Amino acid sequence: MSDLDPKLAGFTREGLVAAIKSGEGHFGKRELARALGLKGADQKRHLKEQLALLEDEGVVSRDNKKNYVLAGALPAVTVVVITGRDEHGELLAEPARADRGAPIIRLAPGEGAGGKGETAVGIGDKALVRLAEQEDGSYEARMLKKLGQSAHRILCVMRKPEKGYARLLPVDRRSRHELIPAKGEGEKAADGELVLCRIAKERRFGLKTAEIVEVLGDADSAGAGSVIALHAHGVPQGFSEAELQEVKAIKPASMGNRTDLRDLALITIDPDDAKDHDDAVWAAPDEDPSNKDGWVVMVAIADVAAYVQSGGSLDRGAYKRGNSVYLPDRVIPMLPERLSNDLCSLRELEERPCLAVRMVFDRNGSKKSHKFIRGWMKSAAKLAYTDAQDAIEGGGSNKAMALLDVVLRPLWGAYEALQKARAAREPLEIDAPERRVRVSESGEVLGVQVRERFDAHKLIEEFMIQANVCAAESLEKKRTPLIYRVHEQPSREKIDGLASFLPTVGFKWVRGEKPATGRFNKLLAQAKGTEHYETVNEVVLRSQSQAVYETDNAGHFGLNLDRYAHFTSPIRRYADLTVHRALIRALDLGNDGQSDEERSRLASIADEITQSERRAMAAERDAVDRFIALYLAERVGGEFDGRITGLTRFGAFVRLAETGADGLVPVSTLGHERFEHDEATHVLVGMESGGRYRLGMNVKVRIEEATPITGGLLLEMLTDPEPGPRPNRRNRGRGRPGHAPKRGGRPWKKGKRR
Template identity: 65%
Template sequence: MSRENDPFRDGGFTREALLEAIRLGEGRFTKREIARSLALRGDAKIALKSALKVLETDGEITRTGQKSYAIRGGLPPVTVVEIVDRDVDGEMLCRAVRADGDSPVIRLAPGQGKGGRRESALGIGDKFLARLEKDGDEYYASVMRTLGQSAHRILCVYRETGRGGARLVPVDRRTKHELIPAKGEGTGAKDGDLVMVRLASERAHGLKTGAIEEVIGSADSPRAGSIIALAEHGIPQGFGDAEEKEVRAIKPVTAKDREDLTDIPLITIDPADAKDHDDAVWAAPDDDPANKGGWVVIVAIADVAAYVQGGSALDKGARKRGVSVYLPDRVVPMLPERLSNDLCSLREGENRPCLAVRMVFDRNGNKRAHRFLRGWMRSAAKLSYEEAQAAIDGKGTGKAETLKKHVLEPLWGAYAALQKARAVREPLEIDAPERKVRIGEDGSVIAVERRERFDAHKLIEEMMIQANVAAGEALEAARTPLIYRVHDEPGTEKIEALSDFLPTVGLSWARGERLTTKRFNQVLERAKDGPHYETVNEVVLRSQSQAIYDTRNLGHFGLNLEKYAHFTSPIRRYADLTVHRALIHAFKLGRDGTTDEERASLQVIAEETTSNERRAMAAERDATDRFIAGFLADRVGAEFEGRITGVTRFGAFIRLSETGADALCPVSRLGREYFHHDPSAHALIGENTGATYRLGMTVNVRLSEATPVTGGLLVDILTPPEPGRKPMGRRKGGRPPAGRDRGNKSRRRR
C-alpha cells in the first residue's frame, strides 16, 4: 500500500487498534459501532470504510451479516455447538456457541443426525459438545456429549435384566451409558417404567449408579412422548416457590389512569382450543375527510407488564423459560396459569388491562399514524378462526353472525386495504402446510390432520405484523433501546446451493443479482401447479436464514420490513414483555417500564430468548415425532406414498404424505449397489449404474419400523430409482472426509 493511500493513517488509527475493536465486538459490531469504539469523527469515518475493505481483502476479517464484522479464524478441536439450520439437502448445519466471531460451516458428521444411529436424534435447537474435524473449508462435528437435560437428574427407562437385576436406560437417544439402580431403589418401578433418576455415585470403573426419585409411569403410555421430549431438551417445568408466592399475592389491576376502551367492541380470534387470549382487534372506517376510504385499527394486547415486575421472581422465571412450549397433548406455559389463562387473558365479557396501539391506514393500506396507549377493555366476543370465517362467508351462526355487520365486516374491510400494501411490499410467500396432531382423552393420537388456513388467519397475522412494525418504529423514533425480531437475508452458501438445485427441476436462479423476496416469490410462482411445487417450497424455506432476537436492527428479510419488534404475545414470549416495558418507559405510560438493569441486559436477553425458542421448537418437533410414531406403530408393513425431502450421506429422508412425518431409508437399504451422496445433484447415485434417488422424487415406501420411545421411523423405498448414466468417476463431495464414514464403508452391499 502506498504512503499516499493509507486509510489507517488517514483515519488516525492503527491496523492493530481496528482489529482489536472488531475483536471486542464479538461479531456483532457494525461500521457505526466500530467507529464509536474507536471514537472516530468526520473524515476518519470515511477512512474506516476503506480500512475495513483492506482487512477484508487481506482475509483478516469477515462479515458475519450484511453489516457486521468479525475476526476471521478457525475453531478449536473440541467445542460446544448448536444446530441452527438444515441445508437444501436436509443435512444439519451448526455454529459454535462461543466462536470468535467467524462463522465457518460446521456440518453434522455422517451418522450423527436423526436416524443416523439409534441413539442419535439431533435437531435444530440442540446443543452438544462436539469434536470437530476440518475438511477443506468445512468442519464436521461428531457428538461427544449432548447438553440437554440436567447433568444430575436424568429421565430413564427402568429395565429388568433377570435374576433381580436392573438397568436404568437414559431416554436421551444420544446417551450411550446406562446406570445401575442404587441399592433398594428398584422396588417402586416396574419393567418399562419411566423414572426420574439422580446420579448417586461417580465410580472410577463400571456403570454409575442412580437413585430413583420419581416413577412417572410406563414408557409405552401415550403421553410419554411429551415427557421424554421435555426432559431431553431440558425444558423447565413448573414454577418455583417464590413465583407461586408472588402469583398468589397478586391483586387484579384497576382501571385507574387507563384509557377506557370498554365501549369499543374489540374481539379475540384464536384457535378453537385456545385457553389464553393475548390479542384483540377492532377496525372501523376513518371518519377523517382527509383520509377518505381509510381505516382505523386497534390492536389490544394483554398488559403482562402490569403484573410481572422487572426483577421479580415471576420475571426471572419467565426469562429463564423464554417462551411457552406447545406440545400435542399439553402446554408448558411461560407464566403461571393464574396469569396466562386468567388475569392476563382477554376473556369475553370481562374487564382487562391492556397495552394497545391505535393505527390509521389509508385506502391502500399504508400506515399514516400510530399511537400507543394503556387501556381498559372488555372483549365483546371470543371467536375461533372457523367461526369468524364462516360468518364472513355467509354461513355464520350464533354470536359470530350477530357481530358480522358491525364488527367482522369492518375488520375484513381494513384487511382488504392492508392486503394492497402487502402486495406492494411483497413479503416471502412460502406455502408450508402445517399438520395438527389430534389427541384423545387417553392421550393417544386420534388423527394427524392438515391445518386449514383461512382468510381469518391471514387477517389476524397481518394486523399483528402492523402492530409489531408500529412498536419497532415508535421505540426507534423515541431512541429507546429494544429487542428487535430480525431475519437476515440468506447467506451466500445457501443461495449457491439453491441455484444448483433449481435446474434439476427445470427452474433457474440468476447468480449475482440482488436478493429480494420478490425473486424467491417468482421462483415459487413458476413452480406452482407443477410436480415439484412442494419440494421447491421446502428448498426455498431451507435457503432462508433463521429469525432471531437482537438489539441490532438488521431488518426482517422474509417480511420485507425495515423495523420489526415482537409486541403481540407477552403471555408466551419474553421478548414481547421487554418491548411492552420499553413502550411504557418511552411514552411515560406508568412506573413499571424498563429498568436500567434490564436495559443493560437486552442483548443477553435477546440471545437467551433465541436459544430458548430453538429449544422449545426442538422439543415440540421431537414430541410430535414420538406421537406420530406411536400412531403408526401398529401399521408396520403398510405402504405409504411420500416424497424425498432430504438426501444425506447416510440415507434418504421421506416425508409421508398422509401424516407429514419424516422417515429414514438408510443408504444400506437402497439396493444391491453402493449409493453415494452427490451434493451438486442433490441425489443419491448408484456407484455402478448411475441409478438415482433425487431430492423431491415421489416414492412409495413400506414402513419397516416405528419406535414411539425414540420417534424414529424406518422405511424401505419400493419405487425403483430413476435411470442414469454410469458415472465416469466419483464426483467431488461423493464421499465424506476419511475416517468419518465407517458406517458406510462397513455396510453390506445388497
C-alpha cells in the first residue's frame, strides 16, 4: 500500500488505519493526531486531508460523534437493540444507531438469560455490550449492562388447544420459539387473542415463560395486521393528556403582519384520499424582461410552527413520534387531528398561515433567485393528482377544467422548464413502484394495486425538491445550524457486489469506477426492455445507502444535489418543523423560531428522527405484508407468476407479479436432488443435474400457505430449473454446517405456523 503525504514525517497509510482500529471508535482527529505524535498546524492539516481521502475511498467512516471507524467495523463497546433470534435460538442484535446496513451481531450463548430476580433480555430491549469480531465478519456480543425494557415487548397469539398446554406464538417471523404463559397468566386471554408479553425468565433448556402485559383483541379481526405492525415495532400511538389540553387551548392564527398571498391562485394537488394538505403551488410566466420565457413559482407550506411551540407538550409528542405512519387501513398522525386536518391543513377556500418560498427560474429551469415569506393564503382549489392530470389531457372535472388556463397550464409550463434542469442534473432514475392495498371500511382487503405515477406527481415532486434546496441554501447563507436530508453515495463494498453480479446477467461495471447517478442511469437504460431489467433495477436499488437526517451536510447522492433539507411536510415530519423554525429565526420572520435549546440538540434530534423513520417504514411494510397475506389466504392453492428476488442457502424468495408480495420456496422442496447456494453467481444449483434457479428468473409458483398473523407466504416451485453444467463430482454433497438437507421433509407442514 502507498505511503501518506511525505509531510506526515514518514507516517504510513497502514499506520493511520492501525491507529483508527486501535481507537475502537473513540478517536476523532485530535485523538489520532495525539496517538500518532503529530504536531503543528501543517501536519494536522495533512492528517485531515488524508482522513478525507480514506473516507472518499470508503476505507473509514465517521459516527455521529465524529469519531473514525473502519468501514463496516463497530466500536468494541456499543449500545445494541435486540431484534430477534437465529435458527439456533441465540439472540440477534443491531447497533442502536445503525444508520446503514450493519453486520450480524449475536449475543454469546447464555448472555441475557437473566438471573435470580432479574428479567431476561427480550426482543426490543437495549443493552450495552462488548463486541468481538468473528472470522466471518459477524460479531459476538457479551452483556455489560441492560439499559431498559422494550417499549413494545413481544407480540404473540394465545393458543389453547383442547389437549395440552397453552402456548404463546410470537407473530414476528424471526421469532421461531414459542413461549409458555407463566403461572396464572394463561387465564388473562382467550384462544386466538393478540397479547403483549414480557419474558418472565429465560431458561437454558426448554421453552421460555412469559407474562401477559396487555390483551389487544382477536388476531383474526379486521385491522389486526395494523395492530400487529404498530405494536411489533413500538410505534407510539395516541396523544397524552397534556397534548390534548394544549391543542384544545390553541386559538386560530390571524394574518397580523404576514404577507397577504390571498390573491394568488395557490392550489393543493394530493392523492384522492388525502386528509391533510401540507403544500400548495402556483406558477406564472416571469414578467421581468431580463428573464425572457422564465417562470415564477410559489410553494406555500402549512405554518405548523405558528401552532407547535418549541418545548411544549405538542412539540415533545411530535418529536417522540418523529413522523406520521401510513398503514393500509389507518394513519397514525404526528400531530392531533385539530392541527393535522384542520388548523394546519391548507383547506380549499379557507384562510391559513403559511411559510412560502418564491422562486424564479430561467427558461432552462435554472434557479435565478428565491425568497422566503411568512404568508397568509387561501387555497383556490383542492385537486387530486388524477383530476389535475386529466384536465391537462383535456378530460378533467368541471372544477379542474375551470382552472386549466389560469392555474394548471402555467404550472405545467414551469414544470417543463424545470425538467430541462433536472435532465442536466441527472438524478438517479430507479423504478420503485409503490403497492397500495385497498381496504374497505369493514377491514376487508379489496385488492392490491401499483400506484400510477403521472406528470402531476412529478410536477409536485420537483417543486418540492426545489423548495427544499432553497431552505438549505438560505440557512447555510445565514450560517444557521440545520438538519439536512443526507443520502451518501454507495459504499465500496456494495459497488463491488454490484460489479460481481452484473456479468451474470450480461452487463458490467468496471471495478474501481466511481459511482455516479449518470452511470447508474446508463446501466438502467441498457437493461430497459430486456428480461433482466427488473433484476438490475432491484440490485441497483439495493446498492444504495439509506438516507438519513444529519447536521453535517454530505449532500444527496440520489437527487444529485449538494445540499438538501426537508421543508415541505411539517404536518407529518418533525424534520421539516425544525427547518421551519430555523428559517423563521434566521430570516427574522417571527419570534416563534428555533430556540437556543433546540439548536443545541439538533444532532440528537437528527439521530432520533432517523430511527423514527426506520421504525415507521418497517411498520408500514409489515402491515402491507400482513394485509396481502390476508388477501391471499383465500387463494391458497392458486398458481401465480413471479420472479426470484433473493436466494439463500435455505431457499428462494419469489415476488408475485400480481400483488408484489414476497414468499419463500424452501430449498428442500426443489425437486428430487439437493440444491446448494452459489453466492458468487447468485444461483441455487442442483448437485445432480446442474439445474439452476437464478436471481431474476421468471417462475410460476403455487401458494401453499398464507399466514396473515406473520405476513408470511410459503410457496411451491412449479417451474423447472434452467439447465447448467453438472457440479464437480468431488465437491458434490460436501455442503457446509447447517446446510439444507436432501429432499425428504418440509421445513413447515401445511396448516402449521411458520
